[in-house]
Amino acid sequence: MLLVVPALAIVLAVLLFPTINTARISLTDFSLTDTGPFEFVGLENYRRALGIGEFHSAIRTTIVFTVVGVLFQGLFGLMLAMFLNKAMKMRGLLRATILFPWALPTALNAIIWRWMYSADFGVFNFLLLRFGLIDSRINWLGTPDMAMASMIFVAVWKTSSFMALIILTGLQTVPGDLYEAARIDGASKWQQFKRITFPLITPAFILALLLRSMDAFRAFELPFALTDGGPARATQTMALYGYRQLFDFLNFDVGSTVAVTQFVMLLALGLLYIWLLRRRERTL
């Protein structure tokens, strides 16, 4: 027990206590430039924050980015995992390929894509024009919807392979003779997938979805470095909005309120997945 104390102490000090304190700050009229004492104002900050249109748009952006992004990541992750499971012979080569996007720093990856997306000098416009797929340059990060789609594309590119790795661990536990038996019974490929593969990998799949959605919901450096939250704040996630309130405008009361709101929504998301996993275990 004593052995756990140092690790637990620092993790509590860096993660739990600050979160509790942030919740406390969000209930006061705390200001970074004042020395206090600060007054308890109840839910006043929440009432104020919920009246700010920019906060609404940040919540919407975060939800769209998470739901659409994770949906595509799940789809490509599943396809990638099934391919990896088949292509045993090339696994060495593929492993490096697959792991590479995961290992890239998200912020620097965003910078790379910002350069490739560049409307004036970007490689995407160059190649698409060259091969006649578009007639004129596309301003990938220039309009709200396009920027959002471009940002989601980067996230899907970067994280589908991590998803695949988790799903692959599930796939590898599926016994091969199940397929043998199914084939003898005349089950089609699709039936095999629906009846054998998918049910057996569901736990790994839900775990992968959980990890990815929690990550996507916290997205900060991708919009920071790719679009700076623009244009017209269309790609400003809750994390980025909270950061701006905290450190650009020094509004620690509103910033903490955004932070706590994000935390509560994340908690709900986590509990939803745990409930899904539990329910599935019960029905089996």
Add this chain to the structure above:
Amino acid sequence: MAAAEKGAYAMRAITVRYTGNQLLQYGVAILLAVIFFFPVVWMFLTSLKPAGEIYAWPPHFFPQAPTIINYFRVFTQSLLGRYILNSMIVSSFSAVAVIVLASMAAYGIARIGFRGSSLVLVVFIGLAMFPQLAIVPSIFTWFRDLGLINTYVGIVIAYVGLFTPIALWILTVYFRTIPSDLEESARIDGCGMLRMISHIILPVSIPGVVTAALIVIIQTWNEFFLALVILSRNHLRTATVGIALYPGEYAFPWDLITTATFMAILPIFFLTLVFQRRIIGGLTAGAIR
């Protein structure tokens, strides 16, 4: 005779289909490699172009007059060297501290298994999911009052708290696989708890420790939010933050940005390439239960 011939035809049909499948698999594998490596290749090609060539339309895919001038300029005209040094200091100190704390805790959880040890593990995992935005307002005000803003100590403390849970998880999974007679004989010889960890458990757990350390190094090298908030002085910035802030500071010098980015991801790239099997093992540890 006829039957044997039929058999041979069937065989050939199977081999042909098999190689056809193989070919398709190779094709997909190559396509995947192109998709996943293209951005970095493009970045590298850009870094070899002089500024005049970078801002030309239409661009050439390969540099017309390849040059390494950008690699000199990025070290003399920006603080890249300093950023990378900062990252190395922060990552290595964090990794060592995380491994020390996490291996002690993992030993307690995996080998001693006190009452409620599995609950403690769940607490660690749960805390690892806490968003950085929620801790940042408090961390910033506390660290300011303690004089830890713009110090290596400050960022290392934050990183140890942030990344101990994942290392703990990997090490716990690993420690559970060690046969227990090893400890018993050491215990009979009167080996203390900390000595047991440092002299018996860690040496046989080198693969697990290396995996955990690598993942912590990569995660700290890549971390952005806390590094941005805690290290705000330019010469203290880590590589990831320093380079990501180039666009604002130097008005989009893509020649320098691409070069610096390539330099900053090179160490991570090599670590990943050399230790890919270990890292994947660590990332997926415990995903199957």
